[in-house]
Amino acid sequence: MSRIFFIVLIIFTFLLTACVKETDYFIPDGTFEFVGDVQALRQELRPETVFVNFEMPEEETIIPISDRVHLLVDEGTLLDEDGNSFSGEVEVSLRTAAEISEWAGWDFSMITEDGFLDAIASQKIKFHSADHIKLKINPDNPPLIRWLSEEERKEVYLFKRDKGSYKWNFHSTDVVFVEREEITDGVAETTRGYEFTISDEGWYTIGTELLMPHGSDICLKHSEGFTKKNTTSFVTFKNHNTLVILNGWDTANPYKNCNSLLRLPINEDVKVASIAGISGNRYFFDQVSFNLSPSEIEIEMNPKRNSLNQILNRLNN
Structure with missing residues (x-):
């Protein structure tokens, strides 16, 4: 009886391990990462x-x-x-x-030579x-x-x-x-x-075109598991239909992402958002509102499970 139980336990453990490996894993440097495809996520956001x-x-x-x-x-x-x-x-x-979700899907920043696009x-x-x-x-x-x-x-x-x-x-x-x-x-x-x-x-x-004095920098520090492989992040302006993609993922810290294209406008009310697409049709989202100061700002991002429709409604409204 104990032998049968031991065999069943081994099979159950193997199946459980296989399921975990399909969705989540540790990368070689010891950090944790969800399995996901950010390009596939962007494709879902596009019309x-x-x-x-x-x-x-x-x-x-x-x-x-x-x-x-x-x-x-x-x-x-x-x-x-x-x-x-x-x-x-x-x-x-x-x-x-x-x-906003559609521009994020195309990975477009609303940036001009001298400012931003409303x-x-x-x-x-x-x-x-x-x-x-x-x-x-x-x-x-x-x-x-x-x-x-x-x-x-x-x-x-x-x-x-x-x-x-x-x-x-x-x-x-x-x-x-x-x-x-x-x-x-x-x-x-x-x-x-x-x-x-x-x-x-x-x-x-x-x-x-929005010509604003700019001198702010933003860095997003994501909770463990959210990296450039599965997550897209961006800034939106409260009073304008403007989006800036954050593509400055840190090589030393895979969960940190900063604005690398252009310094952002000072004293502007903005939101930062991160969307992650994970295998098994799982989606995670976080959004934080604040006012840009002249100095560098670091924001803690903790994406939570949401349906894709919930994410689109929150972004576009």
Whole structure:
């Protein structure tokens, strides 16, 4: 009997150990880490890419791409590989961001050369033919992008993020707030929103530049187990739609993360947040509010178990 009990105990211990190894483990330097994939977490925070097909029109036409974005195209708006006006079926792919969680998913900081962006929305559009041949935008007759919005802000401009750069560069003053009557399925509807043109592919953001005196530094000290492999951290501004990703993970202390891109504005009310995605569909979250002082600030972060929907609601509200 005791022998049977001993065998059962060994099997139970083995199974329990296997389960633990699947989710949590100690890394070689003796510190503890949850198993997770921060890139997979960011993917879950992003809106899905939208794909829409349409025939190139012979006159200016409004084409809804998503609930947020409408496209105005005309004959000659798109060019083929040889630079000729394209006619035929077009496939559009659209990526967007307009919520704090979505910018965090794309790993975007709202930083300009001299300050920060109070952003309304970001978008990236690509054009291909139906057989996946890349189409170019006609610089003399570019498409018009409409980002639908009921709210109008002053001093709104267009910014572009170059590939490989973490900063947004001023691109154009060509952003207007327009009310239009659109006809969908034979029904007339009045819509309002921002309109702007783009000259080439890439990420564009409509928003206002914030020029603030900056001199604050932040470091987050996470509880054991939360590292750059499973956790993303960022700062948001209380009075602006602004996000700064914290990517300065400490090599000596794997649980410590600081702002490495740009010193933060002094005396600004902010929140710091950390989200961790752990194997087994487990999510952890912590958020701390405070006012930035001119000196370096170290914040203790203790992420607790939350559902992903709870995290999104807390972030975006």
